[in-house]
Amino acid sequence: MLKTETFTLNMGPQHPSTHGVLQVVLELDGETVVQAIPHMGYLHRGIEKLAESRTYAQFIPYTDRLDYVSSMGNNLGYCQTVEKMVGIKVPERAEYLRIIMTELNRIASHLIFMGSLAIDLGASTGMMFGFRSRERILDLFDMACGARQTYTYIRFGGVSADIPSEFIPALQRFLTDFPAMLDEYHRLLTGNEILYHRLKNTGVISGQRALEIGLTGPALRASGVDYDIRKVEPYGIYDRFDFSVPLGQVGDCWDRYIVRMEEMKQSASIVTQALEQMPEGTVMATVPKVLKPPAGEVYHSIENPRGELGYYIVSDGGVNPYRLHVRRPSFINLQVLNEACQGLLIGDVVAVLATLDSLMGEVDC
Amino acid sequence: MVGKGLLEGMRVTLKAFFNKKETLQYPEIKLTMPDRFRGGELKLDNEKCIACGLCARACPNHVIELTTGTDEQKKRHLKSYVYHSGLCLYCNYCIEACPTNAICWDKNYENSRYFKDELDVDCLAISKQKSATVDVAPADKSNAEQEDTLKRREKDE
Amino acid sequence: MQEITGLFKIAEILRGILGHFLPDPQLVDICMSLINIGAIFTIISLTAVVLVYTERKVSAFMQRRSGPNRVGPGGTLQSVADMIKLMAKEDIMPAGADKWMWILAPILLFIPAAAVFVVFPFDNKAIFADLNIGIFYFIAMSSQSVLPFLMAGWASNNKYSLVGGMRTVAQMLSYEVPMVLSILGIVMLAGSMRMSTIVAAQQHTWFIVLQPIAFVVYVITATAEINRAPFDLVEGESEIVAGPFTEYTGMRWALFFLAEYANLLAVSVIATTLFLGGWNGPWLPGWVWFFLKVGGMIFLFMWFRWTFPRLRIDQLMSFGWKVLLPLALLNIIVTGIGMYIYEFFS
Ligand code: SF4
């Protein structure tokens, strides 16, 4: 008797396209995916536990290491949470600097998304191009805080230092060049029929299902759900800017791609507006050296490039957090992988994984 | 028309083919790091240090290990100061905490090592040695090396 | 063989020298065959070395990098260094591999890639063997490469390899058909399958002018035949690591690599011969024209690779059967009708 059976393929943890050390256990029927179960934990460093033995301020550098391609957002989320707990007022100029930095970081992060999507689909030139533009942003960060990836720039009560004088001209140069760069990517990738057919109608997640599972960020908005914390619950000074939230329709890989490409444009416009409105002044409020938040708990979330990044802190009134939990969007978004991949082909798993844009540093906190 | 996007993409890559290259040839050309660059190893100025230990206290990862002692005039001074660069998060907290600006980054980003124990830097010894001998700035040294390699390459060609 | 070419003369002289030392003419023949094989192997290795270097430079330039530039002047010796490195590498055989199949696969892949070299018309009268079924021979030889891929995939005892092997069969078989059909139009026009006759028929007009559709179909199918992006599913790095080659190391892997670049050269040469007029061209000597055109074709294939994303396996199949095949058939019909009309009027 002839019979067929499925076989198991371990994709990762050492695999060219699992973005860090993710293992996806694929159950395959020929090339068709029956199940795709992500196994994580290869990058677990126990950051949440580490927080309990660090002072509040000392934990900021560790947030850099969560989602290491958008560290500014991580810094911001954490600092705002603690500020909410203690009740610190942040100076105007610092607020604007925070916006500029996080939005630039969003662009940088989406550029990585674009590049890694391109190389996962076999177009390595797209990746090189994406990384080239990102380099311009990293240069700006380097100028402002001396680091290219682990910034620790945003601190309680402001930012660590005012921007140097050469920063603004360089930023303006970047903002003028950016539309041309974006146009180049659109011509190289977005217009490409092969890319379109690879992404269109693969890995569809309906809006309803996305909400049920708790997807956030571009992955949720691609499914047509209009939820952006910057609009819904404006933190910092986001209510002062005029920007739109790009939405997708069907929630396939293509929508997730387009939503992110559009978001870059919006972020650039926010940076431009912030640059125009930014007042002079100090960038740091007076904050006690050793912070002792009152006993209690607080949750605060911001819109990171990958979704809702939330910090939940329990304080017992001491110098260290009693418990700290991070709601990591990458981790929660990754849940949908199995559902989105069922019935697709091996090549599509890569595309779904790339468009969900989960970052292993954040998945294994 | 089908295929227009493909041709457009080919135009982009062809243009890139003839454009200026973006990369730098690393060992010959080195980027100058911005003023605020955090990286390399900690450089201690023994004369400025008052052995207060604030840097070690501020450090989130216990990177700095120092012991102090008092001399005849009851003045505190450092007995040892070890910086474990393998553990460092490069967060700048130690430098910000120092009341006398006794530490700073040496800005030499070429700090890969063959052995793990070479990552532990005895800053005090380096600082003492430096004040004893004539100051050779690390930047000059790397410049000299740079010229050397350039010369060698010229000879090769 | 009536063609007396430079290479042929060298062979004659060698044969003469050997005849002095070896008593038996049969021994001389054997020696000559060995020398021929050695020569072809050298040529292919050299081609691979040059092509790898070119590929790395082209890819670098398209990505705004400078590419290899350390070993030798302008990095030209980089691929030589890589070759030496590959030869020095440890030869690892996976546990549970099907030993003989595993060992044979790279060799069997390499033989057809080398064998097609004999029908390349480098210049007027410079052709190793001007078979009267030259094109047929090329097609027959190049389709041999399906089996070794499957062998390698099966024998490696690795799932990625197996998936890659299965993909190869699907892809190569379905792209062979439109490729043959696209070539058929040329054969109809030239009225011969002999390489030299086909080139001679293009003295005035290149066949690319008369057969533009066939050219497009040929280029697409050829890209698929040699497993290059956007049809590099067989070794799709981000999906199945390296497909059938996943478990190979050192020299065995290098054989795959050599065969790949030999095939790249082969399809470019055939494209030049069939569509771009072979050695025909004004002013310059024939072989210069030939190599210029081949270089152009190779650049085109590299350009594709460094621009396009990869197709998916089902899209690849439906594109082959539903678009390329009808297109190629249509081309044949149009060519036939056109030829009939042309004959009717003249
Ligand atoms: S940079 Fe940060 S981690 Fe490194 S020694 Fe200073 S305080 Fe410690």
Ligand code: SF4
């Ligand atoms: S904080 Fe400055 S002065 Fe105090 S021990 Fe450290 S280096 Fe010395």
